Amino acid sequence: MKSIKLEDIEQVPGKRLRGADRFTFQCRPELSCFNQCCRNLNLFLYPYDVLQLRHALDISADTFLEDYVDVVMRKGNFFPDVLLRMSDDENRACIFSHVSGCRVYQDRPYTCRTFPVEYGLQYHGQSRKPELTGFFRPPEFCQGQHEDHGWTLQTWSDDQGAAKHQKMSKKWSEVKQLFQKDPWGHEGPQGRRAKMAFMASYNMDAFRTFVFESSLLMRYKVKADLLKKIKRDDVELMLFGFDWIKLFAWGVQAKRIRPR
Numbered sequence: 001m002k003s004i005k006l007e008d009i010e011q012v013p014g015k016r017l018r019g020a021d022r023f024t025f026q027c028r029p030e031l032s033c034f035n036q037c038c039r040n041l042n043l044f045l046y047p048y049d050v051l052q053l054r055h056a057l058d059i060s061a062d063t064f065l066e067d068y069v070d071v072v073m074r075k076g077n078f079f080p081d082v083l084l085r086m087s088d089d090e091n092r093a094c095i096f097s098h099v100s101g102c103r104v105y106q107d108r109p110y111t112c113r114t115f116p117v118e119y120g121l122q123y124h125g126q127s128r129k130p131e132l133t134g135f136f137r138p139p140e141f142c143q144g145q146h147e148d149h150g151w152t153l154q155t156w157s158d159d160q161g162a163a164k165h166q167k168m169s170k171k172w173s174e175v176k177q178l179f180q181k182d183p184w185g186h187e188g189p190q191g192r193r194a195k196m197a198f199m200a201s202y203n204m205d206a207f208r209t210f211v212f213e214s215s216l217l218m219r220y221k222v223k224a225d226l227l228k229k230i231k232r233d234d235v236e237l238m239l240f241g242f243d244w245i246k247l248f249a250w251g252v253q254a255k256r257i258r259p260r
């Protein structure tokens with residue numbers, strides 16, 4: 001989920017949606033465009049997407065990050081983005097695309113789930129309270145936009161089972177938007193602290209080992225009941241990781257972890 005600056009909102013392409021605004025759309029395998037939208041994409045994966053996909057594939061986080069994604073640092077950013085890898089064929093089809101549809105449909109990433117609506121958070125003035133906003137922007141070839149099934153942002157999200165992804169993406173965007181500034185100093189975005197922050201967002205296997213086998217728990221206070229949860233629950237561990245990143249990179253106080 002992107003953070004959108006108020007002054008940039010009119011420049012974002014697509015039809016802007018808020019509250020009860022409606023759009024019409026329906027995707028069906030019978031449409032001539034079926035699968036065309038799963039090609040040649042810059043498909044950004046959020047930490048929760050990676051967690052879901054690697055569980056669906058029943059592989060380790062290391063294997064998923066090695067075999068299924070490209071990690072890129074965009075100019076002017078201080079935290080890398082993770083993109084789902086496309087295949088090498090001439091169409092550059094998504095590696096999960098199959099003639100009968102998406103091979104990971106139940107666990108598809110947030111962006112695919114809500115396509116062709118892109119959800120964003122708009123931050124208002126001093127309060128920094130985010131408002132959920134959406135942009136309906138199907139590509140020209142998408143036949144689904146000519147169907148007459150009507151949706152709002154909420155009913156579309158419910159239909160696509162996007163609530164949990166939305167909640168986790170919102171939490172992640174609160175972390176990610178901090179990285180519009182450089183917290184790494186002389187170490188740079190390839191340094192040790194930056195690598196630890198990446199691990200705490202995208203690699204729950206390695207982060208769990210780090211939490212329980214490094215000196216982290218000697219340096220930070222974490223409640224015993226939370227420790228129990230993060231030992232076995234990857235989502236709790238990820239939320240804990242977000243708090244830890246905010247604290248160690250930015251000094252933002254967090255409820256899940258405090259310095260000793």
Ligand code: SF4
Binds near residue numbers: 141142143144
């Ligand atoms: S292009 Fe649109 S209608 Fe066609 S398969 Fe993709 S989402 Fe569905």
Ligand code: SF4
Binds near residue numbers: 095
């Ligand atoms: S993950 Fe599935 S829905 Fe998303 S681009 Fe790939 S094949 Fe399409």
